[in-house]
Amino acid sequence: MQIKKLMAGLSLAGLLLLGGCSNNKKADNDSDVKHVGVLQVVQHPSLDKAYVGFKKGLKKGGYVEGKNLKIDYQNAQNSQDNLKGMSEKLVNEKSDLILGIATPAAQSVANSTQDIPVVVTAVTDLKAAKLVDSNAKPGRNITGTTDMVSIDKQIKLLLSIVPKAKTIGVMYNAGESNSKIQGDLAIKALKKAGVKVVVKTANTTNDVQQVTETLAGKVQGIYVPTDNTFASAASIIGKVVKEKKIPLVAGSTDQVKTGGLASIGIDYESLGEQTGKMAAKILDGKAKPADMPVEKAEKLQLVVNKKMAKALGIDPNSIKAPK
Incomplete structure (x- = not known):
């Protein structure tokens, strides 16, 4: 009888020990x-x-x-x-x-x-x-x-699409530091190319349509850097520039797909x-x-919105990445 009790005790102790090992293993897995x-x-x-x-x-x-x-x-x-x-x-x-x-x-x-x-x-x-x-x-x-890319190349791309342009517009949210940096570089590149620049900013997506419509009536081309506010309203921008027949080069390749004409940008x-x-x-x-x-x-890539190009009367095959 005592032997049976002893064996039972050992078995219980073994189960408790195994249970403890199991719990420790689970804890180890959680820590991983x-x-x-x-x-x-x-x-x-x-x-x-x-x-x-x-x-x-x-x-x-x-x-x-x-x-x-x-x-x-x-x-x-x-x-x-x-x-x-x-x-x-x-x-x-x-x-x-x-x-x-x-x-x-x-x-x-x-x-x-x-x-x-x-x-x-x-x-x-x-x-x-x-x-x-x-x-x-x-x-x-x-x-x-x-996600900084060559703003100079993007501006050269835009000017190659509208070589006779006298005035180019730049749109961004001045409250975003990344957008301000790119905007300033774009303005510098455009002035260096001898082109007049009109700048319009918007702080919220609610202001984007009005800003785009106002700018589109004053310029022959528009540049938008990688800006979160304008990217969020890319489809709205696309409708405006399509209606006004204004080529738009964007810093983001994704914005091109939803409302721009072309970009040399980031995947x-x-x-x-x-x-x-x-x-x-x-x-x-x-x-x-x-x-x-x-x-x-x-990786950088040239992206062209062929449907937008045709809507603007531009041969999409004529758009090439500048050297």
Whole structure:
């Protein structure tokens, strides 16, 4: 009888031990899951594709949602209040890493944490946005990819489409630092080419249609940089320029597809993928943001909206990338 009791006790102890091992194993598995926060400033094709690409880059780096990766995605819908609250939420949840998509989102995350590793994408100039000490050596908890492309080439493209133009319009949101930087570069390039420039700005998507209609009546061509406000209203812009027969070159290739004529620009999905690969190295512990140089887009492409070209009476095959 005593032997049976002893055996039963040993069996119970064994079960408890195994149960403890099982619980420890589960805890170990939970600790292997990386928590990544994502803050996107607003929804539009370019930024949406950057997020899709980011997840692809993470996957190529060995991080897969539902296995060893959990993503908390937040979209601020262009609200400053949302940006602040969502940034704080991602920080308070003790994310292992946070992604900021577009300059306002990146700046909001940067203001919320100096400790959690942060990567950003779709930001024109990280140094000018005060996110890094320098592009070569960020020096802080932030690094990422820039969507800056050659504004000179984009202006040359526009002027090759309307070689007789005397006046060119430039539209952007002056409240977005990335847009202001690009706008100033475009104005400089146009003046250097001997062309008169008319500048119109809009702070919200509600103002875009009126601004575009006003500008279209004064110019022979329009340039729009990679601007979140104008990108969000790309289809509205497209209707206006189509009706007014005004060629529009955009900084974003996605805006061309929904309302512009042409662009030499970035594939935002590829840019996001680059960023995801950078994030994977940080999550692996193989690199720190402070030491990771800011990366430029690996791929640029000429995109022409053939339907828009035909509507404007332009042969789409005549539009070539300037050298």
